[in-house]
Amino acid sequence: MRFAILESRAQEFSRQRPHVVIPREVLDRIAELEEASPRELIGMFTKIATYADLTKKPVTIEFAEDTISQRGSPTKKTGIEDIQKKTAEFYKLDVRDLHSKERSRRVARPRQIAMYLARELTMRSLPEIGRRFGDRDHTTVLHACRRITELCSTDQALRQEVDFLKQVLSKPKGA
Structure with a gap:
C-alpha cells in the first residue's frame, strides 16, 4: 500500500x-x-x-x-514561546516581563529582540506576534524589528547577542 x-x-x-x-x-x-x-x-x-x-x-x-x-531534525520549527523563553533566560528576565507593559530598557530591549527573532524565525504575522507579547499592536512589532535591525548595524555587541540567540534557537532539540 x-x-x-x-x-x-x-x-x-x-x-x-x-x-x-x-x-x-x-x-x-x-x-x-x-x-x-x-x-x-x-x-x-x-x-x-x-x-x-x-x-x-x-x-x-x-x-x-x-x-x-535529516527527517525532522534540520529545520526545527521554532515557536514564539521558545523564543520568549530563551530570550528571557539569556537576559535574566522572566517570560512574564516580555509580556508586561514595563518600558524600562532592561525589559524593552530584550522584548524587541524577541519580537525581531519571532519575525525572523517563525512564519507568524505581525499581529499574531504582537498578541503573544502582551497584546501589543502590529506596529509595535514592526517598530521593534526595524529598531533591532538598525541597532545591529551599528552595535557589534548587540549583533553578537542576536546572532547567538538565533543560533541557539535554530539548533535541533537535544543537540
Whole structure:
C-alpha cells in the first residue's frame, strides 16, 4: 500500500517532468519508513523529486538516505514561546516581563529582540506576534524589528547577542 502510493506519485511526477526518474530502490527505501504517515511519505518523495527536478541530477539511494536521515531534525520549527523563553533566560528576565507593559530598557530591549527573532524565525504575522507579547499592536512589532535591525548595524555587541540567540534557537532539540 505504502509503495503503491509512492509509485503513483512517481508516475504522476514523471508525466509532468519526464527528465525526473525516481529509481524503484529509492521508492522502496521511502516506503520502508514504518513510523512515517502517508503524508510524511509523500513529503519525503516530493522533497527528493523536487531536488532532482531543480538540480537536473539523477536521484541516488545515497541522496535518499541523506534526506531520510535529516527527517525532522534540520529545520526545527521554532515557536514564539521558545523564543520568549530563551530570550528571557539569556537576559535574566522572566517570560512574564516580555509580556508586561514595563518600558524600562532592561525589559524593552530584550522584548524587541524577541519580537525581531519571532519575525525572523517563525512564519507568524505581525499581529499574531504582537498578541503573544502582551497584546501589543502590529506596529509595535514592526517598530521593534526595524529598531533591532538598525541597532545591529551599528552595535557589534548587540549583533553578537542576536546572532547567538538565533543560533541557539535554530539548533535541533537535544543537540
